Amino acid sequence: MSTATRQSTTGAAGLGTPGGVEVRLEGLRRSFGEVAALNGLDLTIGPGELVALLGPSGCGKTTALRVLAGLERADAGTVVVGGRDLARVPAHRRGMGMVFQAYSLLPHLDALDNVAFGLRLRGVSAAERRRRAGEALELVGLSAQAHRFAPQMSGGQQQRVALARALAVEPSVLLLDEPFSALDAKVREQLREEVRRIQREVGTTTLLVTHDQEEALSVADRVGVVRAGRLEQVAAPQELYRRPATPFVAEFVGQVNRVACEVGAGGAEVLGRRLPLLPGSTTTSGPGTALLRPEDIEVAPEAGGSSGGAPGGAGARGTVVQLVFLGAATRAVVQLDGGGEPLVVHLAARTGEHTAPGARVVVRAAQVPVLVR
Amino acid sequence: MSRQPTGTDKGTSKGAGPRTAVVVRWVVLGVAAAAALVPLLAMLDFSTRTPTGGRSGGAWSSLTTDPDLSAAILVSLQLALLTAVVVVALLLPTMLLVALRLPWARQPLELVCLLPLAVPAVVVVVGVAPVYAWVVYLLGGSPLNLVFVYAVLSLPYAHRALAAGLGGLDLRTLVEAARSLGARWPDVVLKVVLPNLTGAVASTVVLVVAVVLGEFTVASLLGYDTLPVAINLVGKRDAELSVAASLASLLLAFVLLLGLSLLPVGRRRRAAPAAAVLSPTPAAPPGTGAPS
Ligand SMILES: Nc1ncnc2c1ncn2[C@@H]1O[C@H](COP(=O)(O)OP(=O)(O)OP(=O)(O)O)[C@@H](O)[C@H]1O
Numbered sequence A: 001m002s003t004a005t006r007q008s009t010t011g012a013a014g015l016g017t018p019g020g021v022e023v024r025l026e027g028l029r030r031s032f033g034e035v036a037a038l039n040g041l042d043l044t045i046g047p048g049e050l051v052a053l054l055g056p057s058g059c060g061k062t063t064a065l066r067v068l069a070g071l072e073r074a075d076a077g078t079v080v081v082g083g084r085d086l087a088r089v090p091a092h093r094r095g096m097g098m099v100f101q102a103y104s105l106l107p108h109l110d111a112l113d114n115v116a117f118g119l120r121l122r123g124v125s126a127a128e129r130r131r132r133a134g135e136a137l138e139l140v141g142l143s144a145q146a147h148r149f150a151p152q153m154s155g156g157q158q159q160r161v162a163l164a165r166a167l168a169v170e171p172s173v174l175l176l177d178e179p180f181s182a183l184d185a186k187v188r189e190q191l192r193e194e195v196r197r198i199q200r201e202v203g204t205t206t207l208l209v210t211h212d213q214e215e216a217l218s219v220a221d222r223v224g225v226v227r228a229g230r231l232e233q234v235a236a237p238q239e240l241y242r243r244p245a246t247p248f249v250a251e252f253v254g255q256v257n258r259v260a261c262e263v264g265a266g267g268a269e270v271l272g273r274r275l276p277l278l279p280g281s282t283t284t285s286g287p288g289t290a291l292l293r294p295e296d297i298e299v300a301p302e303a304g305g306s307s308g309g310a311p312g313g314a315g316a317r318g319t320v321v322q323l324v325f326l327g328a329a330t331r332a333v334v335q336l337d338g339g340g341e342p343l344v345v346h347l348a349a350r351t352g353e354h355t356a357p358g359a360r361v362v363v364r365a366a367q368v369p370v371l372v373r
Numbered sequence B: 001m002s003r004q005p006t007g008t009d010k011g012t013s014k015g016a017g018p019r020t021a022v023v024v025r026w027v028v029l030g031v032a033a034a035a036a037l038v039p040l041l042a043m044l045d046f047s048t049r050t051p052t053g054g055r056s057g058g059a060w061s062s063l064t065t066d067p068d069l070s071a072a073i074l075v076s077l078q079l080a081l082l083t084a085v086v087v088v089a090l091l092l093p094t095m096l097l098v099a100l101r102l103p104w105a106r107q108p109l110e111l112v113c114l115l116p117l118a119v120p121a122v123v124v125v126v127g128v129a130p131v132y133a134w135v136v137y138l139l140g141g142s143p144l145n146l147v148f149v150y151a152v153l154s155l156p157y158a159h160r161a162l163a164a165g166l167g168g169l170d171l172r173t174l175v176e177a178a179r180s181l182g183a184r185w186p187d188v189v190l191k192v193v194l195p196n197l198t199g200a201v202a203s204t205v206v207l208v209v210a211v212v213l214g215e216f217t218v219a220s221l222l223g224y225d226t227l228p229v230a231i232n233l234v235g236k237r238d239a240e241l242s243v244a245a246s247l248a249s250l251l252l253a254f255v256l257l258l259g260l261s262l263l264p265v266g267r268r269r270r271a272a273p274a275a276a277v278l279s280p281t282p283a284a285p286p287g288t289g290a291p292s
């Protein structure tokens, strides 16, 4: 990027490549002995997009990121960035910015020199280096800490410096491996917002690895769910949550109730309603288990015996066994009369206030497509 | 030096007031200082005595004029520096490689490096003598040939010092961060690892120099005239001169140590790791062990 273009931009002072580049991972495989850390992982990240990889511990998220960075070799598969196959490009020439889970500031350099380190390696002149490192520090709000060494900064500050350092080299791709997992919830949330803001501002294609689903859902343009070394589904957060492609995704992202149901020609018979099946359903006829979100279950007090609950037909009857007040809503656990796993449901604030443990209720599925396994 | 911790422990563990603690501290310091200084002062006293009971600086002035001695001093200094360079140049990259790429080799390497401690010098000579026949045949008879044995003999100390320095770093993360920022391997070693190991490398150098300046057995048995060997020889004809030489080499090592510990480590940073590793050095006082 030329100096002229950089000076023409405002705000982030031209850090990063406007628009970003496309990243394609194709059929990545990597085994450590018997363990297949990556087992045919495919992922495409659009230019300037922020994709989060979400998955249980040990599913291969970090390995995927390290293969992209060139810090780990793949047994098979290709890494293509900006149309270029990186198979023969070593880590130090990939031009990617990376923030690690572990604190990684160079102990012998202060914050400013740490941020300037990548520029120094690129032979940027001292004055230019200081200016650009200063800008990057300003971007993460740490100009005042420029001359502090790592032990003199909090964990959150160190990770911000690490972020500034990764951004200062104007990386083609930004790689974040659980950068905030060592920080407390409040700081984590704040930094998460900040990363999002900066990433939008700079427009760098970004891959974020996390096992915090709230982080993934709130920050990413798209979220990829990884399971045993391959991508189970990659989709926008709402889509992932509302239309999970597989039972694994439904159960891993957010909360689900497992409800016994009967699948027939017109859909699944669940809690007194016939619901259309989502494409990823593994049971398409006969008895199955429907995966229902708590907010997709309607709850009404049991009417004096005869009428059978809410208008439109019968639901299932049950007893409230536990109530947890959450402020705006109340979470209730309902044990159905027919037995089975207790259901977790959400009550609107008003309803919650008038419900007590032991209350008799009728529950019914909302009219939404459902995944059945 | 080794008495110090017990002394202070006693002072504080009884819940004694701060004043008692201070007194105990000074007493301990005084005893330690006396233990270290009295022999040195005695050496100074002896080396400046004349047979008739007067004082003379004669032994000290012939330190530089005695041809055997001055040649030996030069040889030992060259050997010390050469060995230090060789050991650091060999061991540091090896330890980095092991730490980053061959983690299974860490323990075997440590074991191998500690071996020279377990083998008596005399045995080393017996084993090394045939090898040296070849070394002399190929490289000539320069006493600098000793650098090979000395490198081996200083491995235990060098390994300890470097391992302590490396242990204080999250090497893998630092290296990977640097690599992703565009550092080639030479950059990684020169701009990431070394700057964070200045303390450890400095103490390695001090330890190696101390080992080399103090080594007598191997040099003597292989027939090379290093400083300790020369001091021993001189001592047979001129005791004052030999003691003066011992004291001088001790002072030299001390000045070296002081200089290295005052080195600005990582600019404004706390030099804690460096100081910690430097402390064992006085346990190997050069030039004193063998002669007189
Ligand atoms: N260097 C290695 N040597 C041996 N096994 C490894 C190595 N790196 C990763 N693995 C294994 O590969 C699998 C995937 O590891 P990876 O670090 O990618 O998981 P992850 O999804 O990042 O997990 P986490 O959320 O716990 O960080 C794990 O079973 C792990 O034990």
Ligand SMILES: [Mg+2]
Pocket: A061, A062, A063
């Ligand atoms: Mg990981």
